[in-house]
Amino acid sequence: MATHRRKISLLLSLIAIIILSPQPRAAEHQAFNQGHRLLLNKKYSEAYRYFKDLYDSGTDSAAAPLFLYYGGKAAYYAGNLEQSAGQFNLLIARYQESPYLPYAFYFLGNVRYRQAFESAAIQAYLSAYSLSDDSRLDSLLLKSLETAISNAPVGIYEKVNLTSIPERKKCDLELALARGLKTAKNYQAVLSLLASCTSPEAARLKASVEQSLRQTAEIGIVLPLSGELQKFGESILDGAMLRAGQYTRETGKNLTPIVYDTRGESVEAARIVRRLAARGVNAVIGPLTSEETAVTSAALSCSDMPLIIPAAGQGGLTDLSLTSFQLQPTLDRQGIKMAEFAFQRLKIDTVAVITPTLPENLRMAEAFIDRFKALGGTILGVEYFRLRETDFGGIINDLKNLSFGGKLSDSAVYVNENGDTLESKEMPARIDAIYIPAEAPQLHQLLPQINFYNVRATYLGGDGWADSTIYFMGRDIIKTCYFTTAMIANENNTTFRKFNSAFFDRYGQSAGHLEALGYDAMSLICDGLETGAFSRSALVHYLININGFHGAAGDVLFGDDRENTIMPIYTIENGKPKRADQ
Known part of the structure; x- marks a missing residue:
């Protein structure tokens, strides 16, 4: 590759010495002619020293940019690449109005390309192209850029910035870059680059790469496959791989999963996804956690690559990237949906809130409170507890005191309707509902104590209630309860039953919710490919307009923020969860 690079660069440079020589002004001829003759006679090292001495002896001369330019060329042809780069960099830094500037950038690009600094070479070529008014130079620059891009490592293209290129020259440049990207088989980048270029050649290029994309697809899968989160990442991976294999068998088309291990590290996840975006994959599934996803989505803020987020539940993640889609309903949505269900469906107008102080629990509680108040409901009170409280x-x-209007005293003794004397903690209290967005271990401690203190209420909750140990606590403890969750594998779901059967055949065990999420994430992509959404922009359009996707983990309908808006609500009957919102 390096030999090929040097040959191409040398060929273009030999052409350039013939046609790219801005003519010196008349006043500069006398000092210039002797060095120029050395250059034409291929005495490159002597020519370099001559032009350098001329520049060093009179840096205030109007001919200084000329001496730097030809000194840089002479050093370049002599093979003294660092000396050449030094002359061109000096010209660029000190003489930004010089007519030699685009030519200096061009040769600097050649220097960096021969040194295998592809990114620096491409940036120099782009700078030259943005400044050039010489059609001959433009032609050489377009050829150089096409060659550089076609041979550059994956990831170089994502650093290319065309904002400084004049509009009248942009389409020709995009075509040159697209030809290089096509040679490198980065087909997705070709379609993205030529989105606004309407020339006949652009149309031919797009049609050609679309045909190639129909034959094969690459899907990145970015999950923690080592460390503390390994088992969760592997669960999602197993479901995704099952669906990828089904797609290949059913369609005869090649779908290649490209799997990376993030080790649960946020920055590493973002680096991997950026590399995959530059490589030209159709889409990426992952990462796992909200922390990883936040950094990754931000890193894709200027990308057109779809990111299917399978399990992260924090809200606002899709705000960081316009092509991110969140499969798991967010914590905020859980709180909002339960507030709406309680007020509108259950006709509850007063609720107390008991919440742990962990950030995810607080997000659910705050979303519930804000929505319930907005609907016209009353929050009786909010109580907080730390994770290890018992x-x-x-x-x-x-909360009992609030339910009595603040008139319940610990020191007083009360008489009930039967004439029995009761302490305050024994006084029965009725609260319409208590919203408790806690996890199962905390609920095991809290619910029996609420029962002990003789408080009667309808319970409202979230994901933490979707636990078999809660179901078996008994009606006396859990009373009437409703909770939001997308974590329950619905055995009445036809898609889940088929998926679970196929999963058992392949892996010898039943699937859980995470496996179903991985399967659904890959299914969304496969379904898009089946409709002809081979380009990234087409796949994003498909996902935005999904209506009625019935997945193994549940239904999917993306809202305006590209978060899944389907949030099931369950109750508990006979020790089992049962849908309450259907």
Whole structure:
């Protein structure tokens, strides 16, 4: 590759010495002629020293840019690449109005290309092209850029910035870059680059790469496959790989999963996804956690590559990238949906809130409170507890007191309707509902204590309630409860039953929710490919307009923010979860 690079660069340079020589002004001829004769006679090292001495002896001379330019050329042909780069860089830094500037950038690009600094070479060529008014130079620059891009490592193209290129010259440049990208088989980048170029050649190039894309697809899968989160990443991977294999068998088309291990590290996940975007993959599935996803989505803020986020639940992640899609309903949406269900469906108008102080629990609680108030409901009170707390008597009595209008005293003794004397903690209290967005271990501690303190309420919750140990606590403890979750594998779901059967055949075990999410993420991409959405922009358009996708993990309908808006609500009957919102 390096020999090929040097040959191409040398060929273009030999052409350039003939046609790219801006003519010196008349006043500059006398000092210039002797060095120029040395250059024409191929005495390159002598010519370099001559022009360098001329520049060093009179840097204030109007001919200084001329001496730097020809000194740089002479050093270049002598093979002294660093000396050549030094002359061109000096010209560029000190004489930004010089007519030699685009030619200096061109030769500097050649220097860097011969040194295998592809990114620096391409940037220099682009600078030259943006400044050039010489059609001969433009032609050489377009050939140089096409060659450089076609041989550049994956990732170089993503650094290319065309904002400084004049509009009248942009399409020709895009065509040259697209030809190089096509040679490198980066077909997605060709389509993205030529999106606004309407020339006949652009149309032919796009049609050619679209035909290639119909035959094969590459899907990145970016998950933690080592470390503490390994088992969760592998679960999603197993589901995705199952669907990829089905697609290939069913269609006869090649779908290649490209799997990377993030090790659970956010920055590493973002680096991997950026490399995959530059490589030209159709889409990426991942990462796993909200922390990884936030950094990754931000890194894709200027990319057109679809990112299917299978499991992260934090809200706002899709705001960071216009091509990110969140498969798991967000924590915010859980709170909002439960508030709407309680107020509109259950006709509850007063709710107390008991929430852990972990960020994810607080997000759900805050979303619930804001939406419930907006609907016209009343929040009786909000109580917080730390993760390791086990005695909830204080916060339960605080809510009891609020339910009595603040008139319940710990020191007083009360008489019930039967004439029995009761302490305050024994007084029965009725609260319409208590929203508790806690996890199962916390609920095991909290619910029996609420029952002990004689508080009757309808319970509302979130994902933490979707746990078999909660189902078996008994009706006396869990009372009537409703909770939002997308974590329950619905055995009545035809798609899930078929998926689970195929999963068992391949892996020898039943699938869970994470496996179903991986399967659905890959299914969304495969379904898009089947409709002809081979380009990234077409796949994004397909995903935005999905309506009625029935996945193994549940239904999917992306909202304006590209978050899944389908949020199931369950109750518990006979020790099992049952849909309550259908």
